[in-house]
Amino acid sequence: MVPLAWRGGSPIARTSIRITGIVQGVGFRPFVYRLAVEMGLAGWVSNSAEGVLIEASSSDERLAHFIRRIRNEAPPLAVISTIQHHALPDDCYEQEFTIRESSGSGIHSAHIAPDAALCDDCLQDLFNPADRRFRYPFITCTNCGPRYSIITGIPYDRPKTTMASFSLCPDCQKEYYDPTDRRFHAQPIACPSCGPQVRLLDSSGLLVSEKDAAVIRAVELLKAGAILAVKGIGGYHLATNACDTEAVRRLRNRKKRDEKPFAVMASSLSSARTLALLSEMEEKLLASQESPIVIVRRATDCPISPLIAPDNLLLGLMLPYTPLQHLLLHGDNFAALVMTSANLSDEPIAFQDTDALQRLSEIADFFLLHDRPIHMRGDDSVIRVFQGRPLFYRRARGYAPRPIRLPFESTSLLAVGAELKNTVCLVKGSQAFLSQHIGDLQNETSFISFQQTIRHLSGLLEVSAEMVACDRHPDYLSSVHAAESGLPLIPVQHHHAHLAACMAENGLDGEVIGLIFDGTGYGGDGTVWGGEFLVGGYDNFRRVGHFRQVRLPGGDKAVREPWRMALAYLYMTQGNAAFSLKHPVTGFLSAEEKALFSIMLENGLNAPLTSSCGRLFDAVAALLNIRHIVSYDGQAAIELEALAETGYDERSYRYTIISENGQPLQLDFSEMFPDILADMDAGIQTASLARRFHVTVASAVVDVCMRIIRTSGLERVVLSGGVFQNRLLSEMIYTALDSRGVQVFTHRLTPPNDGCIALGQAAIAGWKTRRNN
DSSP states (O other): OOOOGGGGGGOOOEEEEEEEOOOSSSSSSHHHHHHHHHHOOEEEEEEEESSEEEEEOOHHHHHHHHHHHHHOOOOTTOOOEEEEEEETTTOOOOSSSEOOOOOOSOOOOOOOOBBOOOHHHHHHTTOTSSHHHHHHTTOOOTTOOOTTBBBBBSOOOOBTTTTTTOOOOOOHHHHHHTTTTTTTTTTTTTOTTTTTOOEETTTSEEEEEETHHHHHHHHHHHTTTEEEEEEEEEEEEEETTTTOHHHHHHHHHHTSSSOOOOOEEOOOOOHTTTTEEHHHHHHHHSSSSSSEEEEEEEEEEOOGGGGGTOOOSSEEEEOSSSSSHHHHHOSOOSSSEEESSSTTTTSSSOOOOHHHHSTTTOOOOOEEESOOOOSSSSOEEEEEEEEEEEEEOOOTTTTTTTTEEEEEEEEEEEEEEOSSSBEEEEEEEEEEEEEOOOOOSSSSSHHHHHHHHHHHHHHHHHHOOEEEESSSSSTSHHHHHHTTOSSSSEEHHHHHHHHHHHHTTTTTOOEEEEEEEEEEEOOOOSSSEEEEEEEOOOSSSSEEEEEHHHHHHHHTTTHHOOOHHHHHHHHHHHHHGGGGGGGGGGGTTHHHHHHHHHHHHHTTTTTTTOOOHHHHHHHHHHHTTTTSSSSSTTHHHHHHHHHHHOOOOOOOOOOOOEOOSSSSSSOOOOOOHHHHHHHTTTTOOHOOOOOOOHHHHHHHHHHHHHHHHHHHHEEEEESSSGGGHHHHHHHHHHHHHTTTTTTEESSSSSSSSSHHHHHHHHHHHHHTTTOHH
16 A cells, blocks of 8 residues: 555645547556656556546645656657646545556547657667576567557557467566556567567578577678568568678669669667768657658768769668667677668568568568568658758658647548558547558559558547548549548649648648649649649638749650650750750650650640649759659659759859739749750859759749738748758758748658648648537
């Protein structure tokens, strides 16, 4: 029995405390129990359908302090959404503080915790020879380890996880039921006696070794230049020595990934500092419980192979987040390992053992796998620091399905996102639950994953959608799925969704100006949009400006072949004379093809109009001979930005703002192209030209934006679209607007690319059916 602190004569008070958020499966009840015992409170704590419910008795002052400490000292994986408390009648008191059995009654609204990196306590145990989990690859506690990837149903208890088949041994059972132990009710708890085990197989599936011997042999193979498929939390990685150029080359050839950068994993933060120039925020992100890939600047003496990220000064870097990864990288085994998603190009990450052995047998020499099933696949999250804050490129493991609060309450709905970089979003009240990154739905396996994710999240969150929001493009597979769902359909224009997503995650309402720049989006006029100046909010929008339209010769071919866009822009200013230029972009066509290309551009044959900002970057990258054909999305723009980062010319090229009565402003960059050609003929360094291009786009965009501000009276601007992954351009636009007193809002919780579209669709649809607060 706990002696109560208020027995000395202080007035006794009794209160009920309800806590919502990510407060189940993260050690919250034992945390409350230990805190209450320390402070001498009586009462109880229990899981409820909504989260955690507490009844506590003590003095008013001590109870207030107890609530403050709950909020300020919550467990590492907990995310508190709300704490509500009210006084109870003082006619009944507990004599001690206890943990009660969970209450499953009521509507389930507790949040699901994301997967988390190994905590420091477990890491210390992992390499402690005296610990019974010494070198055990599945060590975990309530403060770390898999969550979302292993949950099969609710409530979150061991029988409804992929750990259900592993019965606890007496030692683990004792820890599991001891509220003073950090493994109290840790659902993935295991040890070498009762838990999952690793095995090493060759590429034909034959057993090489198992348990710790498998890990030791895997390290030896990696040192010898082998490629291993390594099973992680949300799927398989392909791993090899990042300093072994021949091993990296073999991996590129087998994976059919010619140039797209590989992510690398360093053993520790100190090791990461030898590979990259890290800021304080970048180090904080690398060492966080979410443990994302962080895009950082490579150190000048970085020892990794140049084939890791060809023609790129940046590096995708992460630290070990599973016990198995720590074992592989322990000590001075490697400066870094390649840790790239295990798939062929454009396929989703492999996560099931049988599928991995089939799909990866021509890529991996060996498989380091285990018998804990993965229920929900999930890629690594990718982040870059902008303005001292994280900017997502991909939101997945470690963050999903953490909810984003909408600035209003909505009926339950589903938003199915875009065709590329797909995510889905479920709304429940004011909470928008965004899924992990799913990928490009044009891939059949990705589309199956899309459908599975909708079913799984709907079940976990107990959301029965009353309507579905989708992109206005009728041929997107996500839109087709929505149309066939039988639910009331709310189509949302692509760039309006971008605007609404940035508004929602910043808690904005009313109207804003949206600078929405990307590669492709189905426009309201049937053309391809992508360089848009919008004014609007959740309820509607209007297009007040856009980049001047240009032909997209060959349609989707122009996305893969930037030289086509360069010729299209040159044709705008020079007509057929563009085909006579002594420039590599004209060398892709024979004389006969040039005539056909001219007809295509003149008459719009297989050459739709586009206002795309992304295609403008492609055109300039080709014009500067940086990239004529791309092997991955955004490659030309990425390499153009990287070169511009090394330039120092802050002058601007010519541009024109076309203003016609009653029509949206048009931002015309066509005059810039002959200017660039003249500078090239004058021998000006390509880096300076790339820099001048960025300066020109930023100056022109700010010019148009300030005009819209003056005519609309609005002073809040949101930046969204995949082009805003370009740090240099984003910095230029943000800084220029901020210096003019404009309030600028960027993405903080979702990517600016199409990974945010589902959230924007959900916000727009939710606003239409919002509840009166």
